[in-house]
Amino acid sequence: MATPLILDCDPGHDDALAILLAASHPAVELLAITTCGGNQTVEKCTLNARRMCSVAGIVDVPIATGARGPLLGSLHIGEYVHGISGLDGPAFAEPTVPEAAESAHDLIVRLLREHPEPVTLVPTGPLTNIALVLQAHPELKENIREIVLMGGSTERGNDTPYAEFNIRVDPEAADIVFRSGLPVTMCGLNITHQALATPDVVDRIRALGTPMGDLCVELLTYFSASYLRTWGFTSPPLHDPVAVARVIDSSLVECVEAPVAIETHGRFTSGATCVDLHHLTGEPDNAHVAMTLDVERFWDLMIGAIASYG
Ligand code: BDR
Ligand code: CA
Numbered sequence: 001m002a003t004p005l006i007l008d009c010d011p012g013h014d015d016a017l018a019i020l021l022a023a024s025h026p027a028v029e030l031l032a033i034t035t036c037g038g039n040q041t042v043e044k045c046t047l048n049a050r051r052m053c054s055v056a057g058i059v060d061v062p063i064a065t066g067a068r069g070p071l072l073g074s075l076h077i078g079e080y081v082h083g084i085s086g087l088d089g090p091a092f093a094e095p096t097v098p099e100a101a102e103s104a105h106d107l108i109v110r111l112l113r114e115h116p117e118p119v120t121l122v123p124t125g126p127l128t129n130i131a132l133v134l135q136a137h138p139e140l141k142e143n144i145r146e147i148v149l150m151g152g153s154t155e156r157g158n159d160t161p162y163a164e165f166n167i168r169v170d171p172e173a174a175d176i177v178f179r180s181g182l183p184v185t186m187c188g189l190n191i192t193h194q195a196l197a198t199p200d201v202v203d204r205i206r207a208l209g210t211p212m213g214d215l216c217v218e219l220l221t222y223f224s225a226s227y228l229r230t231w232g233f234t235s236p237p238l239h240d241p242v243a244v245a246r247v248i249d250s251s252l253v254e255c256v257e258a259p260v261a262i263e264t265h266g267r268f269t270s271g272a273t274c275v276d277l278h279h280l281t282g283e284p285d286n287a288h289v290a291m292t293l294d295v296e297r298f299w300d301l302m303i304g305a306i307a308s309y310g
Helices: 013-024 042-056 104-114 128-136 138-143 165-169 171-178 199-207 211-231 240-248 295-307
Strands: 003-009 028-035 063-065 119-123 144-150 184-187 253-258 260-262 273-275 287-293
Touching: 003 013, 003 104, 003 240, 013 028, 013 042, 013 211, 013 240, 013 295, 028 042, 028 104, 028 240, 042 063, 042 211, 063 104, 104 119, 104 128, 104 138, 119 128, 119 240, 128 138, 128 171, 138 144, 144 240, 165 171, 171 260, 184 240, 184 253, 199 211, 199 295, 211 295, 240 253, 240 287, 240 295
Parallel strands: 003 028, 003 119, 028 063, 119 144, 144 184, 184 287
Antiparallel strands: 253 287, 260 273
16 A cells, blocks of 8 residues: 655655655655745745746646745855755746645645555655644644654764754754654665765666656756855765655665764754764654665665656
8 A cells, every 4th residue: 555645845856856756656645745944935835846846747736835934044045055046957838737725734734644554755845844844733643654854964064064954954953853752764865875866876777768867957957056066066966766765665775873963052053963973872762763775775766756757
């Protein structure tokens, strides 16, 4: 039976490919795409989700707008990576897929209540929407099977020296999620940096010779330039689809159990994930921490998903 899943995202180049993967694989049933402010303003992220779904012909998945910014403070956007639109590179036509009338919050709450099975949440942006739902409706925890998120790192950060972007944008929300008591899988930079879109990978996508393959090549080309300019990467890491891949086939992503705490007040380190890999703190484990990716099978999965759109 397919795993019911809500993708909570901030598209974003890698979020866009996560949408393609989640909407096409038979092992998951994509119930909704919800957005929050992150890579760009929430309005732009919703527009980008609608753009991707319109191009891909994903017409039966509601797209709902969520939080404009973090629980505390103002929104820090990832324009330096994803551009002014949040999905710079390709030219998109006016999207045909509409935005849902419900807010992301109301849609998530309704789906959790109504779905006969517990639902898996896959956040690939800041954790604001998820934290707001958990705060407002703690009783719905039993309707959540697990949270498999892209965020954090066992090593250093990307948005600041010690903080990964998604956690850094809303550390208080991340703190709520990691202390929720729910099963949480953290797909951090230490694993997503294994998912490099190398020239070989891009060639394989180009060789599909399909409109969607060409669009993905354009997205990856823009993303690649951002990664080279900002961090000196010669191939960009495709972060967000790794979390979706973990839900589709858990054997793709090897995890260890560890206590993870979120730095919310650090003078220099706000948003850092303190991952106690060696159990030095004596704190109980609260996360499955993704460590090793089966890179070959991951790209087979991702490229197969792109190919399925023709
Ligand atoms: C994360 O930040 C965003 O730029 C990406 O979409 C990804 O979710 C990586 O740190
Ligand atoms: Ca993202």
